[in-house]
Structure formats: structure tokens, C-alpha cells
Amino acid sequence: MSHLICRQAGPADIPLLTELVAEFHKRSPLVDFPFSPSGTRTYLEFMMRCPTGCVITHGQGLIVGTVTNYPFCDLRLAKEQLWYARSGGMLLLSAWQDWTASKGAQIDMMSAIHGPDVDADSVDKSLVKRGYWLTENTYCRKL
Numbered sequence: 001m002s003h004l005i006c007r008q009a010g011p012a013d014i015p016l017l018t019e020l021v022a023e024f025h026k027r028s029p030l031v032d033f034p035f036s037p038s039g040t041r042t043y044l045e046f047m048m049r050c051p052t053g054c055v056i057t058h059g060q061g062l063i064v065g066t067v068t069n070y071p072f073c074d075l076r077l078a079k080e081q082l083w084y085a086r087s088g089g090m091l092l093l094s095a096w097q098d099w100t101a102s103k104g105a106q107i108d109m110m111s112a113i114h115g116p117d118v119d120a121d122s123v124d125k126s127l128v129k130r131g132y133w134l135t136e137n138t139y140c141r142k143l
Helices: 011-027 037-049 089-102 120-129
Strands: 053-057 061-069 076-085 107-109
Touching: 011 037, 011 053, 011 061, 011 076, 037 053, 037 061, 053 089, 061 089, 076 089, 089 107
Parallel strands: 076 107
Antiparallel strands: 053 061, 061 076
8 A cells, every 4th residue: 555645635636536435425324315426526625625624535535524622621623524445544544643633633533334335343443443432323314
């Protein structure tokens, strides 16, 4: 994986990133909802411009998230919103951790989707190995 170099994504990356997000969507538990390329582009453009957001890529994946102040105590919190990689996922995670530290985050929250094509246990074990701990479960219900 040494040939992959993580960097902040820019507008020229949006077509490739949209393709990657479409792949992610096909593997996600929300696959029954139609994928929106235009919504994805709007989201990525927003996160690229957002002073508390970031979009990191190495061409084979991306990680997107924000840093904010936690509302209930004096805490700077980083929250990943999207993490997908064809390869080099841990390189993206390391770049994300560097970015969150540079923004003064004291806590870094990651999520892992569960779906038929996702080895969630492997992702969970990789995150725990890197110092993360389980803080909540998220449940979805179709309306």
C-alpha cells in the first residue's frame, strides 16, 4: 500500500469520490434507497469547503468527517461520517487521525456499517486494536 498517498481531496476528485461512494452505497444497509450522485457531489463539495470538515482520499478510498465541540462537556469531538476504501483503509484512518489531532480533537468517533458484504467484525477488531471502544449502537427503521 506504500504507493497510496493520502491527501485532502479537492473539486477535481469529486467524480472519482462519487464513484467510490456509489460502491459504498451498494454495500450499505441503505442500498434499498436509490443512490443520488448529485446529492453526493453536493455533500462532498460542502465538506470540502466546511472549515470544520475534511475529505481525505488516496484515490482508492475516502474518509469524510467533522470536528465540533461536544454540547454536554468541554470536549472537542471528531466524527467520521463516511469511510470506504477499495484498499488502503488503514492509511486513510491514519490520515484521519492526524487531521483530527491537528484540529484539537480529544475524542475521535468512528462507525462501521453492518451489511451482507461487510466484515464488520474485522473492522471492529481493527478499530479496537487502534484504541477505539464501542460507545453506542445505531438502529434503523424504515418508515
